Amino acid sequence: MSAPSTQEASAMDSPDNEATAEAAPRNEAEAVPSQRGRAEVRDLSFWYGDFQALSDISLPVLDRQITALIGASGCGKSTFLRCFNRMHDLYPGNRYQGEINLQPENVNIISPGVSAMWVRLHVGMVFQKPNPFPKSIYDNVASGLQIRGIRKRAVVDDAVERSLKQAALWDEVKDRLNTPALDLSGGQQQRLCIARALATEPELLLLDEPTSALDPIATAKIEDLITDLRSEITVLIVTHNMQQAARISDYTAFMHLGELVEYDETDTIFTSPSSERTSDYITGRFG
């Protein structure tokens, strides 16, 4: 990762950013075993204008683990995820409160003193619908590196190959890297978007229902690649699919009406949740 600018460095040094990975988790996060946090969310609230969409959420996002966000439609899963790459900054009137401290830099990434561009270079995001640029396969994956000023051909070539391999797409595209990305199938396009996000070696990868637009075979390939990435990268994934959360995640956070109801190891959430609301949701009694 490149060093942040002076302004960003000073933001890191500010008292707002004193939380550390080892700091004692609070609220729901207390159930979590001691393990290194990639990000620590503390008392996060968020407003769309006058509407409060998130209330006082605290949880850790553990390093090189897959954390799933589940909950009924409108509970705030996407709103929560989008705080991590400052997507909400694009619209005036939106307001954050609290902290999301990214490690190892120990930067509160929702602090106004930290640039959204810096955050997006450290936190990658993949959306529900595949959205490749209308460029070649190679240029799609190389785009994030170019934004970072990395132009040396050999370095970019290596990063493109590594990322496409990580996204389990290399074997299918290695002989046609200069053909249009939009000629790929939907499932291939989504794996390309994952490769594009991985190319800048993000500390955290956000996935917002990455398989909801895909058929079961393409979905299985994406699930396999996410679980293969587990040893290398930290993943935060929104999913409507309970089976998917149970299959691929290590930890699960259940949200309801903008609040975090329960956060625990995925096995515990699905076999013996402590909240009746969680139990009702995962057994299909509501939502």
Ligand SMILES: Nc1ncnc2c1ncn2[C@@H]1O[C@H](COP(=O)(O)OP(=O)(O)OP(=O)(O)O)[C@@H](O)[C@H]1O
């Ligand atoms: N741009 C916006 N302006 C105002 N309110 C919004 C905006 N986007 C979302 N909301 C509201 O914020 C709440 C949370 O929405 P969000 O999309 O985060 O929920 P979700 O759990 O991701 O839902 P889904 O599973 O249906 O995608 C909802 O009440 C929604 O109507």
